[in-house]
Amino acid sequence: MRKLLLQLDSSRLPSVFDRVVAYDGGADEVMSYGGITEPDVRDLIHGCIFTRGPKDLKNTAVFVGGADIAVGEQLLTAATKAMFKPFTVSTMLDSNGSNTTAVAAVAKMVQATGDVRGKRVLIVAGTGPVGIRAAGLFAKAAADVCITSRKADAGERARDLVLKRFGGTVRAIAMPDAKEAIRACERAELLLNAGPAGVMLVPKQAWASRPGLKVVADVNAVPPLGIEGVEVMDDGVTKEGVVCFGALAIGNLKMKVHKACIARLFERNDLVLDAETIADVARELMAPKS
Secondary structure, three states, X not given: OOOEEEEEEOOOOOOHHHHHHHHHOOOOEEEEEOOOOHHHHHHHHHHHXXXXXXXXXXXXXXXXXXOOHHHHHHHHHHXXXXXXXXXXXXXXXXXXXXXXXXXXXXXXXXXXXXOOOOOEEEEEOOOOHHHHHHXXXXXXXXXXXXXXXXXXXXXXXXXXXXXHHHOOEEEEEEOOOHHHHHHHOOOOOEEEEOOOOOOOOEOHHHHOOOOOOOEEEEOOOOOOOOEOOOOOOOEEEEEOOEEEEOHHHHHHHHHHHXXXXXXXXXXXXXXEEOHHHHHHHHHHHHOOOO
C-alpha cells in the first residue's frame, strides 16, 4: 500500500523543501495544500482517515508546515481534534523547519555540555520560529534561558509564547544590534544564534575566551555568519576555549532527524511529532551504537 503524506502549509505556496524531504524520508506521494487556515483542516483530515481501514491508516500521515509556527500549532491542534479512535493518522509539525532545526542545535549543544539544568542559555534573535522552539526545549530541560530581540516588545511576546507552551524559566532582553552583544553574553554558559540569514549579530570579542562560556552554535549558513569566528562546518571544534557548532554541522543533523521523523510517521497511526517527540528521535539517532 502506498505511503501518502498530506502536507498542510499555512503559507500560500507549500514548501518545496518539505516536499522533497518527505519523498526522501519514505513518502510515496505528497498531497500538498497551501494557504491552509484552521477551518480548512477538518475536511482534509477526514479525507485521510475515512478512506482506509484502521489497520491501513499507518500508511497515511499528515505534515504541518508554513512560515508561522503559531499558526502551525493551531493547524496541528485542529488536525488532532478532527481525529478519533480508531480513525487516526500520525502527524508532524515543523513550521519553517523550526522543530527539526531547533532540536538539532539543542541536541548538539547538550551533547557537548551535558546536563543543562540551571545553566544560563542565551538565544540571540530568539523571537523567530527556531529561537522560540530552542528556548522552549532548553526551558523544558530546566535551563535558565534568556532570549534577545531588537525590540523589547517582540522579546516579551516570544517569551510569553515559550512559557505558555513549555514552561520553565525564560527572560527576554533587548539587543538592538551587534554592539550590544558583549553585554548580552556576559553571563552566558551556552550561546545560540537563531538570527536571520546573512546578519552578523555576535562579534568575536563578545564570545571568544569569555569566562564561563562553554558552547556556541550558529544556525546562519549565509555570509556574513551570525557568530563571527564560527565557521559553517565547525562540529564540536574548540576555538578560544569554547566548543563551536556551525550551521552546516547543525543542518546535517537536522536533515537526518527530519527524514527519520517522516519515516516514523508511517510506522503507526497515532504518533504526534512536535518539539519534544522530535527531540526523542534526535537522541536515538545520536545515541552510541551498541
